[in-house]
Amino acid sequence: MVIMEVVTNLNEINSNIGQACDKSNRNPSEITIIGVTKYVTIERTEETINAGIKNLGENRLEGFLEKYHYIQDQASWHFIGTLQSRKVKEIIDKVDVVHSLDRKSLAKEINKRTTTPMDCFVQVNVSGEESKHGLSPENVLPFISSLKAFENIRIVGLMTMAPHVENQEYLRDIFRKLASLRDEVRNEQLVHAPCNFLSMGMSNDYQLAIEEGATHIRIGSKLVGSLK
Numbered sequence: 001m002v003i004m005e006v007v008t009n010l011n012e013i014n015s016n017i018g019q020a021c022d023k024s025n026r027n028p029s030e031i032t033i034i035g036v037t038k039y040v041t042i043e044r045t046e047e048t049i050n051a052g053i054k055n056l057g058e059n060r061l062e063g064f065l066e067k068y069h070y071i072q073d074q075a076s077w078h079f080i081g082t083l084q085s086r087k088v089k090e091i092i093d094k095v096d097v098v099h100s101l102d103r104k105s106l107a108k109e110i111n112k113r114t115t116t117p118m119d120c121f122v123q124v125n126v127s128g129e130e131s132k133h134g135l136s137p138e139n140v141l142p143f144i145s146s147l148k149a150f151e152n153i154r155i156v157g158l159m160t161m162a163p164h165v166e167n168q169e170y171l172r173d174i175f176r177k178l179a180s181l182r183d184e185v186r187n188e189q190l191v192h193a194p195c196n197f198l199s200m201g202m203s204n205d206y207q208l209a210i211e212e213g214a215t216h217i218r219i220g221s222k223l224v225g226s227l228k
């Protein structure tokens, strides 16, 4: 297998981001790339930082702690996977953003453990697939409203994982639904939930996600490869 350099991959991704932005009248500066390092080594993670990626994502506690031990604050850390409440204390002072807030008990624990407000995305299961985590779309606004008393929780946006399918129109529809739900929450103008952002799009669908309004794309295999 030929292992491409991260910079080479990043150049291609940036060019695709440019195209998607042209198509949708957006500015590439609105898009944050989160390099998902869960598949790769510390060395490859360092290469990713050297290529200019400033935001990294991990989806498991163990993997995150292992990477954090070496990388520390050379990157902003995004926790993108399922998080057990009892594990919150192990990551709370190391993580900058949580993308997978999906229940009140977790919000309560984050709120209790953190000393500075935590930026959180609420994870939404737009596709309704049973295997996917996240709230049903109709529960999102009531859930977010119910977090008002947690002064250390700041809802910055919504996150979803699209199913692994080729059907572009189906994927587009999922991204559109998340965007319209985001608009709905944002229109409420809740102080604790500015909800400006959309964390959606991965290696196989990030161009579509950007065309539909993604502000944070989470890219693993197409950026760093999957060589672990």
Ligand SMILES: *Cc1c(COP(=O)(O)O)cnc(C)c1O
Residues within 6 Å of the ligand: 036, 038, 059, 080, 081, 161, 202, 203, 204, 218, 219, 220, 221, 222
């Ligand atoms: C693994 C993972 C990604 C990245 O997946 P790729 O398809 O390799 O880009 C993005 N988001 C989440 C939540 C993940 O677990």
